[in-house]
Structure formats: structure tokens, C-alpha cells
Amino acid sequence: NEEPQGFVCVPEIRVEDDRTGLDIETLKRAFADNLFYIQGKLGSMATPNDYYMALAYTVRDRLLQRWLNSAQTYLRGDVKVVCYLSAEFLLGPHLGNNLINLGIYDRIEQAITESGLDLQELIAQEEEPGLGNGGLGRLAACYIDSLASLEIPAIGYGIRYEFGIFDQEIQDGWQVEITDKWLRYGNPWEIARPEIAVEVKLGGYVDHYVDDAGNYRTHWIPDREVHGVPYDTPILGYRVNTANTLRLWKAEAPESFDFQAFNVGDYYGAVDAKISSENITKVLYPNDEQVQGKRLRLEQQYFFVSCSLQDMIRLYLLENPNLDNFHETFAVQLNDTHPSIGVPELMRLLVDEHHMAWEQAWQITTHTFAYTNHTLLPEALEKWSVQLFGRVLPRHLEIIYEINRRFLDMVRIRYPDNDAKLASLSLIDELGKKSVRMAHLACVGSYAINGVAQLHTELLKKDVLHDFYALWPEKFSNKTNGVTPRRWVVQNNPGLSKLISRKIGDRWITHLDELRKLEQFADDPQFQAQWQQVKQNCKHQLTKQIKERTGVVVDPTSMFDIQVKRIHEYKRQHLNALHIITLYNRLKENPDLDLQPRTFIFGGKAAPGYFMAKLMIKLITSVGEVVNNDPDVRDRLKVVFLPDYNVTNSQRVYPAADLSEQISTAGKEASGTGNMKFSLNGALTIGTLDGANVEIREEVGAENFFLFGLTTPEVKEQKANGYNSWDVYNANPGLKKAIDMISCGFFSHGDQQLFKPLLDSLLYDDKYMLFADYQDYIDCQDRVGDAFKHKDAWTKMSILNTARSGKFSSDRAIREYCQEIWQVEPVPIELQEYVQANA
Numbered sequence: 001n002e003e004p005q006g007f008v009c010v011p012e013i014r015v016e017d018d019r020t021g022l023d024i025e026t027l028k029r030a031f032a033d034n035l036f037y038i039q040g041k042l043g044s045m046a047t048p049n050d051y052y053m054a055l056a057y058t059v060r061d062r063l064l065q066r067w068l069n070s071a072q073t074y075l076r077g078d079v080k081v082v083c084y085l086s087a088e089f090l091l092g093p094h095l096g097n098n099l100i101n102l103g104i105y106d107r108i109e110q111a112i113t114e115s116g117l118d119l120q121e122l123i124a125q126e127e128e129p130g131l132g133n134g135g136l137g138r139l140a141a142c143y144i145d146s147l148a149s150l151e152i153p154a155i156g157y158g159i160r161y162e163f164g165i166f167d168q169e170i171q172d173g174w175q176v177e178i179t180d181k182w183l184r185y186g187n188p189w190e191i192a193r194p195e196i197a198v199e200v201k202l203g204g205y206v207d208h209y210v211d212d213a214g215n216y217r218t219h220w221i222p223d224r225e226v227h228g229v230p231y232d233t234p235i236l237g238y239r240v241n242t243a244n245t246l247r248l249w250k251a252e253a254p255e256s257f258d259f260q261a262f263n264v265g266d267y268y269g270a271v272d273a274k275i276s277s278e279n280i281t282k283v284l285y286p287n288d289e290q291v292q293g294k295r296l297r298l299e300q301q302y303f304f305v306s307c308s309l310q311d312m313i314r315l316y317l318l319e320n321p322n323l324d325n326f327h328e329t330f331a332v333q334l335n336d337t338h339p340s341i342g343v344p345e346l347m348r349l350l351v352d353e354h355h356m357a358w359e360q361a362w363q364i365t366t367h368t369f370a371y372t373n374h375t376l377l378p379e380a381l382e383k384w385s386v387q388l389f390g391r392v393l394p395r396h397l398e399i400i401y402e403i404n405r406r407f408l409d410m411v412r413i414r415y416p417d418n419d420a421k422l423a424s425l426s427l428i429d430e431l432g433k434k435s436v437r438m439a440h441l442a443c444v445g446s447y448a449i450n451g452v453a454q455l456h457t458e459l460l461k462k463d464v465l466h467d468f469y470a471l472w473p474e475k476f477s478n479k480t481n482g483v484t485p486r487r488w489v490v491q492n493n494p495g496l497s498k499l500i501s502r503k504i505g506d507r508w509i510t511h512l513d514e515l516r517k518l519e520q521f522a523d524d525p526q527f528q529a530q531w532q533q534v535k536q537n538c539k540h541q542l543t544k545q546i547k548e549r550t551g552v553v554v555d556p557t558s559m560f561d562i563q564v565k566r567i568h569e570y571k572r573q574h575l576n577a578l579h580i581i582t583l584y585n586r587l588k589e590n591p592d593l594d595l596q597p598r599t600f601i602f603g604g605k606a607a608p609g610y611f612m613a614k615l616m617i618k619l620i621t622s623v624g625e626v627v628n629n630d631p632d633v634r635d636r637l638k639v640v641f642l643p644d645y646n647v648t649n650s651q652r653v654y655p656a657a658d659l660s661e662q663i664s665t666a667g668k669e670a671s672g673t674g675n676m677k678f679s680l681n682g683a684l685t686i687g688t689l690d691g692a693n694v695e696i697r698e699e700v701g702a703e704n705f706f707l708f709g710l711t712t713p714e715v716k717e718q719k720a721n722g723y724n725s726w727d728v729y730n731a732n733p734g735l736k737k738a739i740d741m742i743s744c745g746f747f748s749h750g751d752q753q754l755f756k757p758l759l760d761s762l763l764y765d766d767k768y769m770l771f772a773d774y775q776d777y778i779d780c781q782d783r784v785g786d787a788f789k790h791k792d793a794w795t796k797m798s799i800l801n802t803a804r805s806g807k808f809s810s811d812r813a814i815r816e817y818c819q820e821i822w823q824v825e826p827v828p829i830e831l832q833e834y835v836q837a838n839a
């Protein structure tokens with residue numbers, strides 16, 4: 001007799017199947033079907049969210065074949081897979097993006113319209129997965145988009161936070177934080193895979209023993225175990241069959257968690273343990289550029305990294321007899337140091353669990369990981385106290401000590417009798433409270449180390465990681481950040497996209513350098529007029545949104561001068577505020593002054609525990625209250641604080657900008673990526689020589705960029721020469737007046753205490769050199785105001801900014817990572833005839 005075959009699933013999918021068909025009638029039927037059978041609603045009962053869900057499932061069905069075929073293909077032994085480990089993925093809403101990448105936007109629009117509904121309204125229903133704080137998390141989202149679009153086999157690994165970045169409300173001019181309940185109405189884009197859940201240990205102690213065969217073995221006896229359940233989301237590339245997986249881990253209590261406590265009647269104790277396990281993935285820490293040495297944060301990091309590495313090993317062992325060549329199948333990128341615990345974790349898995357010799361395991365580990373550094377700010381460099389570390393991860397602490405012992409032995413050979421070198425390179429900081437330096441761990445455990453803009457990489461080599469650079473110069477390289485043109489141009493700025501494609505075809509969407517072809521039209525009056533029209537439409541749309549969301553009426557013909565990003569002293573939103581006050585004072589002195597009308601738009605969240613940043617928001621809203629309501633201003637200046645800046649709310653912002661504020665103190669912003677989105681959408685930049693501004697200016701040309709401020713060496717020099725902001729304040733009447741007004745309560749109903757902490761920090765320390773850069777900034781802004789009056793010249797500069805921003809595509813960045821770090825190649829995904837026929 002034949003062997004039993006088991007259940008063979010060959011889905012028989014026909015072209016106009018309700019789950020794959022793309023005919024308008026089929027789409028309408030599928031949509032109605034999902035509303036009825038998935039949402040359980042009749043049209044008469046359905047909420048906008050029900051309609052959104054029904055549509056989301058209709059779209060998801062249409063990418064499932066691509067997703068499963070991609071996953072299947074990557075299991076092949078000869079495919080190398082990139083694993084992007086990131087504690088944050090700031091994805092933004094999926095629906096619109098998937099429609100564009102699938103190439104079915106227009107059909108769906110027609111089907112939804114014919115169903116009597118409005119596609120825009122349904123798209124607006126989606127709660128964005130705000131699983132990140134800002135640039136770092138958004139970069140990860142752009143990179144997984146590019147990986148899929150370039151047909152690179154890749155898995156994004158991260159954390160499925162139940163509460164993402166908080167929602168921001170502005171009350172009485174202050175930020176108020178509201179929890180982000182993004183999963184409240186369900187998430188149609190994810191599929192849970194509990195059957196491949198993994199176990200993660202925490203705490204306890206370590207036993208060392210010799211086994212029967214005489215081998216030294218280690219046994220970690222944890223005091224807690226947590227289940228990691230993967231939730232998978234498809235990440236579809238642009239007009240390709242590749243749909244990669246974003247695998248986010250949720251912590252759950254293991255099934256057996258409660259038995260012991262339950263049996264002795266401690267029901268509440270048992271439930272308590274369950275709650276504490278599930279806490280691990282409860283909430284995203286809302287800090288940017290500031291570490292919080294909290295135990296739960298370390299547990300989050302270890303949890304998702306352990307889950308991810310165990311998952312890779314599981315996948316690898318499906319096809320291979322042992323782990324000897326693990327590093328030839330997986331290239332694992334550490335997005336900052338947050339996942340750098342992966343280095344000792346892979347060692348533990350190989351040595352303790354798979355009984356590999358230390359030397360071989362180290363060889364594999366150091367050929368698996370590569371590390372991206374994202375910041376130069378000292379307060380953002382992660383360190384864990386040895387005491388806390390040992391309590392949460394006792395075995396990893398031992399492994400780190402062993403890595404360090406071997407590493408320092410090597411250093412001693414390289415630098416004999418040099419204790420200072422040993423101390424500065426050691427994985428353990430012995431000064432003050434003993435701690436583990438995560439950046440050092442990442443450097444020692446990785447075969448490649450990169451910064452995110454040319455200047456940033458140079459500063460890493462020169463300062464922050466200088467000793468590692470001296471040791472291993474060949475490990476270091478630069479990979480300038482990029483952003484995906486699909487979301488940041490095609491989706492958010494359809495008017496501009498259509499204009500561009502009419503002129504130069506649509507290959508620019510995947511080959512952004514082709515935007516150069518627009519240069520030849522930069523002087524063409526007809527093209528300029530069309531360009532201006534597109535910008536004007538975008539400004540009208542933002543004007544409308546500003547009115548709806550803040551009640552402020554702004555003039556869409558004024559210059560839109562925009563600063564959107566996390567609120568931080570080094571980003572200097574308060575320097576921008578000083579400029580507003582300076583212009584305001586000019587108008588008060590001379591109400592008939594011929595001043596270029598401007599709308600100042602701010603957006604961004606402050607870390608809830610960062611008092612000074614919250615005070616900066618209050619300063620901006622307070623200045624706005626005065627300026628917006630002073631009749632002498634005659635509406636020539638308006639100040640808007642757009643609440644709850646996130647991926648969704650940014651959609652209307654970049655396309656509407658005339659001027660992009662990138663005004664960080666030189667040497668502080670690693671790269672910036674908002675600067676790229678603005679320039680791509682035809683805004684001009686006013687900026688310092690910091691981060692990627694340097695390269696933007698290089699690309700678009702100095703004559704199309706408004707540069708001001710001290711350079712990095714000048715900042716250093718001034719500080720060394722005893723820079724004193726008090727002297728600058730006394731010597732500069734415009735600055736003094738602006739500061740004195742804030743100080744005497746002009747913007748705070750007479751309250752002289754309100755802004756005192758902010759003013760004191762400027763007058764007595766000015767760590768970020770606001771006063772040093774003030775006059776140059778004002779002068780530069782005057783040039784901006786004059787330039788804007790010459791419409792045609794400005795439009796030309798705007799066109800050239802877009803035309804020359806091709807370098808800042810995340811496709812270019814990912815190609816560089818693929819070729820220079822990961823050594824991976826595209827693997828096109830085959831689809832059966834019928835699905836291809838539809839595409």
C-alpha cells in the first residue's frame with residue numbers, strides 16, 4: 001500500500017476568485033463579502049472602521065500569494081537572508097502603501113466609489129502602528145520597504161508593543177500624553193503564529209558542571225520564563241512579487257505558568273505572574289536620544305533578540321544538519337545598540353545549547369552581526385549597570401566577561417603596558433558604577449560598523465569610537481541614510497508625482513537618480529507654473545488641515561516655514577522661536593515694514609520625562625498666542641503647533657513646505673531624514689553643516705541651500721576658548737530684546753518664572769550654542785525672506801532640490817548595505833501564471 005499522503009493543500013485559485021481577482025466587480029463583491037463574513041455587519045450597521053477592515057482584508061488577500069511564495073523561497077538552502085533587528089519600526093499606515101505597491105490604487109478607488117463610499121475616508125480610519133520614537137524607527141520602516149522593493153530576502157525582527165508611542169494633545173499650550181491604543185479595533189495586517197512560539201528565560205543563576213563525557217557544561221536556571229509569540233506582517237515591495245515578513249514578538253505567560261500557585265490556592269499570585277510576563281511588550285519607551293536604565297527595557301531588548309535568534313536557528317536547522325555555516329545564511333544588522341545583547345545571546349545558544357566550542361562559536365558570531373550607530377550624544381549611549389545586568393541575565397554577564405577577557409588579551413598585545421587603552425576599550429566601564437558598554441559589545445561582536453552620514457561616520461572614527469577605529473579600520477564604513485520615495489513622494493504627494501512622471505516617465509520611483517532629468521526644465525516657465533501650482537495645492541490642503549486640527553487660519557500664499565521632528569534642545573526649536581520673536585519685534589517697531597509673510601509650523605513630541613523639551617513646546621505655543629492675535633501683525637506672521645506629529649499627520653506636511661528647518665548644533669544630529677523628505681518634495685533647507693545636511697547641500701548645490709552657523713570644529717573651538725553666552729546676549733541688542741521679553745513674562749501673561757529654566761540654561765550654559773548661532777541664523781533667514789519674493793528664482797531652486805535629491809532614496813542606501821556589508825543578492829519571486837496575469 002502507498003504511504004498516507006496527509007492533507008495536500010493546493011489552493012485552486014482562478015483569475016477572478018474572490019480572494020485574488022482584480023476585476024472591479026470582483027473587488028466590490030469581495031469587499032461586501034468581507035464586511036458580512038469577517039466583520040459580521042450589514043451595510044446598514046457598519047461603522048467606517050468596519051468598512052476599513054473589510055477593505056484591508058480584501059487587499060491582504062491579494063498579497064498573500066506573494067507573501068507565502070516569498071517565505072517558501074527563502075527556505076531554500078542557497079538563499080542568504082538579511083535579518084534587520086530593531087527595537088523600533090515606525091511603519092505608518094499600511095493600506096494606502098499596499099495599494100500603491102500592488103498597483104491597484106485606481107481600481108480599488110473605483111470599486112469603493114461604486115460601492116457608495118469614499119476611499120480617502122476609509123484609509124483615514126487606520127490607526128498607524130507607531131512602534132517607534134522618530135528617525136531611528138522610521139529608518140527601519142523605510143529600509144524594509146526598500147529591501148522588499150529590491151527583492152532582497154529579508155526579515156524584520158522587532159517588538160509588538162501593545163502601546164506604541166503616546167498620542168500627543170496640546171492643552172493650554174502644554175503637551176499631554178495619551179496612551180496609544182492602536183490594537184483596540186484589531187489589526188487586519190498581522191497574522192499570529194503561536195505554533196512557532198519560543199521560550200525566553202530571565203533571571204536566576206548559572207550552574208557549571210562536568211557532564212558524563214567530561215565536557216564543561218553550563219546550566220542556566222532562570223527564575224522566570226516567558227513565551228514569545230510571533231505576529232507576522234507582510235511587507236510588500238513596489239510592483240514586485242516580493243513580500244517580506246516583519247516578525248514582531250509579543251510576550252505571553254507560558255501555559256504552565258500558574259499551576260503551582262494555582263494548586264496552593266494563590267489564584268491572584270498566579271494571575272500576577274502572568275501579568276508580569278506580559279508586561280515585557282506592553283509599552284514602547286518614549287525616550288529619544290536618552291537612555292533610561294530600566295530593568296524592563298533590558299528585558300524588552302533581550303526578549304526580542306532571543307526570540308529572533310532562536311527563530312533564525314529554527315529556520316536554519318530545517319535545512320541544515322548543524323549550525324557550522326549559520327553566518328553564510330543570515331546577515332544580522334543591529335539597528336543601534338538596542339539589540340546588541342544578540343552578541344552574547346548567539347554565543348550562549350551556540351555554546352551552551354548547541355554545545356559548540358567557544359572559538360568556533362565566536363567565529364560564527366563575529367561573521368553574523370553588523371552594527372549601525374545612530375547617535376553621537378553621550379546621554380544616548382547605552383550602558384547597563386553590571387549589578388542589574390547580572391540579575392536579569394546572569395549567564396550573559398559571564399559570557400561578556402569571557403568575551404572581554406579574550407578581547408583585552410588581544411589589546412594587550414597590540415598596546416603593551418597601556419592600562420589607559422585597556423580601560424577605554426574594555427566592554428566594562430570600571431569608573432563609577434560598574435557597567436556594560438553596549439556600543440563596545442556591538443563593535444567587538446560585529447564584522448562591520450557604520451555611521452549614518454559622512455560627517456557622522458567621520459566623527460565616530462575621530463571621537464566616539466576612535467579606539468575601535470584604530471584597532472579595526474577595515475570594519476568601518478559610512479552608509480548615508482535614505483527614505484523611501486514610495487511613501488514620501490508617490491503616496492504623500494500624488495500631484496507632484498504625476499507632474500514628474502508626465503515629464504520624465506515613472507522609472508524615478510525605483511531609480512530616484514532619474515529625477516536629475518528634471519534639471520533641464522528648471523528654467524522652463526510652463527513647467528515652473530505647473531510646479532508652483534502643485535505646491536500651492538499642497539499648501540491649501542495643509543491649510544485646511546491646520547484649520548480643522550488647531551482652529552488657526554493661515555494664509556496659503558505665505559511662506560510655509562516648517563520644523564517637524566522630536567522636540568530636543570540639540571535640535572534647537574527654541575532658536576526658531578527666537579527668530580519669530582525677532583520678526584515680531586521688527587513689525588512692532590515698524591508696522592508698515594515690507595516683510596515676507598510667513599507661517600511657522602511646528603510639530604513633534606517631547607519625551608514625557610524631558611522637562612526642558614516640554615517647556616520648549618509651551619514657549620512655541622505661547623509665542624504663537626501673542627503673535628497670532630496681535631492686530632499690528634496683520635496676519636503676516638502665524639505660528640502653528642500641529643499636535644500629535646506622527647507618520648499619518650506628516651503626510652500633508654512635507655509636500656506643503658517651502659522652507660525646511662534643519663538647525664541642530666553642528667556635530668549633534670547624526671543624519672536626519674526629515675531633511676531628505678523635505679528636499680525631495682521641493683522645499684529649500686535652512687540648515688547648519690550637520691548630519692546629512694552636508695550631503696544635501698553637496699547634491700543640490702550651495703546656491704540652492706541656505707547655510708548658516710558654526711561648523712563642528714568651530715563649535716569645539718569656541719567651547720575650548722571659554723564660550724560665554726552671557727557676553728553674546730549683552731552684545732546683541734536683537735537677541736537681548738527677544739530674551740528679555742520672554743523673561744519679563746511678555747509671552748506668559750506676566751509670569752516671569754515660567755520660562756526661567758529654559759532661559760537660565762541658555763544664559764548660563766548654552767550647551768547647544770544657540771546664542772553663538774543666533775545672528776547668523778537671523779541674517780540667513782533675511783536672505784530666505786528676500787529670495788522667496790522672487791517666485792521664479794525660488795521655483796527653480798525648488799525644482800533643483802527635487803531633481804538632485806535622488807541620492808537620498810533608501811533604495812540607494814540598501815543597495816550599499818547589500819553590496820558592502822551583507823553580501824546578499826536579489827532573489828526574484830515566482831508567481832503562478834494566473835496571479836501574474838492580474839498584476
Ligand code: GL9
Pocket residue numbers: 133134135136137139287288289374375380452481566669670671672673691
Ligand atoms: C537618530 C538620529 O538622531 C538621527 O539623526 C538619524 O537620522 C536617525 C536614523 O539614523 O537616528 N538616532 C536616534 O536615537 N534617533 C534618531 O532619530 N532618535 C529617535 O529615533 C527618536
